[in-house]
Amino acid sequence: MTKTGDSSCPRVLIVEDDAGLCESLAAALRELSFEVETAPDGLQAVQKIKESVYDILLTDLRLPGLNGEEVLRQAKALYPDLIVMVSTGYGDLRNAVNMMKLGAADYIQKPFLKDELIVRIEKAIEERKWRWQSRAAREQTNGSEWGDLIGKGPAMARVKELAAGVGPMRTTVLIQGETGTGKELVARAIHHGSPRKDYPLVSVNCAAIPATLMEDEFFGHEKGAFTDAQQVRVGRFEQANRGTLFLDEIGTMPLDLQGKLLRVLQERECQRIGGTQTIRLDVRIIAATNTKLDERVQSGAFREDLYYRLNVFPIFLPSLRERREDIPLLAAHLLQKICAGEGLAQKQIAQEALKGLVAYEWPGNVRQLENALEMALILGAEREYLLPEDFPAICRRPASSESLPRVEIPEEGADFNLLVSRFEKALILEGLRRSDGKRSRAAVLLNMKRTTLLEKLKKLQAAAL
Incomplete structure (x- = not known):
């Protein structure tokens, strides 16, 4: 395995009660730029896993305190994407196979060569990257590296230029734009253009989480932290470690939580609710809002210090009515995507209907356009072309006296x-x-x-x- 830069060095926890073997493995992995910590027993291993985030857990099956199986169970409950490698003696093969069923990536039988272990670790890392990339590919729409962020006009060209430029950096980004303009698509493009692309992009819609649950959502909790806390819960910050956390509708965040978010951004660490251990974090923040945060700062609804922490690199997304030249291309792309998703034959938009789409104001922006196209497909039935009447809320014809029903009111009233x-x-x-x-x-x-x-x-x- 080749050496990697600090920002992408995998973190390994070795759990081994044989001190000589433990130190030997740690030294070999550190030579390859792995960041390594060790634990002599299962209890200390679980404690370390609760305090920090690792990429790889290399554990012996037979351990004092807690055995390897229990360490695996607790580690996987906290971090489902954690790579777990099990080392086992000759008589423990059946137990090792059971560990694989519980989520271990591989097992290796003692005594083993260090080179063999490193090859297996490298393979497990590559398999996890493939899973993450496959997951990201499913989340992204087909068409281009920009997904549904379609447009060749100057406004969108500038957005793409800014997103591509900031992608490789660790810089915090604030995306501003009306509802439905595609703020999450820009966040995704920034993440996939960064060195963190092989790690998770975790999205949180701040407006969709009740204020009473928001702190738990972000930071997680320890078992017994409150009445319903039956087990440890990992928060979104920990889930996004080494990757990107996208905070949508950040302007709706309550003031008390804004202070806690500010501390995390400053200190790069957090604590779970009910916990005392500090968890180190390596997370890039991308925030988005459909409100004018500077105005909310003036009204006292948003902290000024947090605003400046988030507004390091602002990107302004234009509304659809501000880039009408992109509507024909965007509508064709969305129509193709909807038809493919529904298993329908590809359709076209008649010129008269397209004129109506370009002229419309689109208060709901791209999201409203996609909904209108989906409705038009239903109304258009088997026709190859979508007509103006398939967009009843968009392509309205001017009302005339002939279109109004004739009504007569009798003398006695109605x-x-x-x-x-x-x-x-x-x-x-x-x-x-x-x-x-x-x-x-x-x-x-x-x-x-x-x-x-x-x-x-x-x-x-x-x-x-």
Whole structure:
């Protein structure tokens, strides 16, 4: 194995009660630029694993304190991607095979050559990298290294230039843009263009986590830290160690947690809830927001010191209406992706419909465009081309007096609520007829949520009783 730079040196914990063998293995691995720590028994090994994050655990099967199997169980519960190698004596082969079933990557029988162990470690590291790369490839959309971040206009060209430039650095990045502009796609591109690309990219949507659970989500907890803490839980910071942590909607983070996040960014270490051990961290932070953080700083809703810690390298994502020239290319890409995902024949967008898409304001940006295309595919049915009527919320024709139903109000007046309810019922029944009774498609035809349609059907059925 060739020597690597400090930022990518694998960290190894050797658990071996034979002091001579332990030191010999540690020296051999340190010569190859591994960062090595040792433990003489299972209890100390588990303690070290709780205090720090390792890439490789090399453990003997027979150990004082806790045996190798229990060390494996506890280590894998904390870090599922940890590479565990088991060394075993001649009579322990059956137990070694059982360790493989519990998640060990490999076992090696004593006595063994150091070179053989190093070859097996190298193979296990490569296999883990392959798993991570496969996982990342599944998360990324097909098409290009930029996934769905499609666009050749000057605004997107600048975004890609900035992302490519900052990727190889450790610099903290703050991505700013409206909802649906693709902030996570930019974060992914930065991660995959960095030396950390073979390590996890962990995403956290700060707006989706209740304030009472946010600290536990970020830092984890020790067993017994609170009533429901039945076992140790690893937080997102530890999960992202050696990799990247993407903090989406950072502007929604409560003030008390902002202070704790600031400390982690400054000290590069954290503690689990209920714990006393300090855990060292090597995590790159990419944050994103759809709000103006400087304004939130002025209003006192966001800490100024944290803002400056995050805003080291800002990237501003343009809205879709600010880069209309990219809409034809982007729409074609998204349509191809949706058709491939649904197993449908590829379709095209008619020029008249495309004009409507380019002219629309897109308050929901790329996410709204993708939703509109998915709806159009359903409405377009078997047609090869998607027409303006397949985009009812986007390509609206100007209303005319001929398009409005003729209404006459009698001299004695009209029951407004009764007439509206009758018209609503007629619309729903016609939608169900047109969709052959399929409620999901009827909801699409009526441009309403399926849950709303179901609620209205319940009311109609109750009124008929």
